[in-house]
Amino acid sequence: MQLYRERGAFEKEGAQLVLIGQATPRHAAHFRRRQGIDLTVLADEKRRSYKAAGAKVATLNELVGPKVMAKGLISSMRSRQPQGRTIGHPAQLGGTMIIGRDGSVAWSHMSEDASDNATPEEIVAALRGI
């Protein structure tokens, strides 16, 4: 996954990357092995943190509409990794948030559709601005 591969750029700006998924610890462990991730992956099966972060549930068009499918295909081709089986709520979207030491949300990018993800460059630029 791209954000994991670029985590060094976040650490260079003094921030650590935290990954949260919407399934069980067992699923998180499988995800780590499959992706070759040596970072802690948190499991939020009930999606409580998704709700607290203001993430939304997609409409059908936001999940599998033509624009979303096209971007997903391009992303899979670039990463040379097909999307795996969906675990958890299939329409739950995610997002990215930078939280400062004082607990303020310094920056956020919550997904508007299934293809809408913050890029590492956007995150690094946001970190430099806080």
Added chain:
Amino acid sequence: MGIIGTAGERQHTHPPERADDLADMELPDQDGAEHRLGDYWKDAPAVLVWLRHYG
């Protein structure tokens, strides 16, 4: 609610200005060990990523 749990109407994201509600949440990691989210930004900023799925 639509098919496969999709929203019937377009929703809006609503990220909070502060992460106070998130701070005290505890989530298990891949080994089942509980982590308090607020500990991640106690000493330095944290980049939290909510994955759409473990795909």
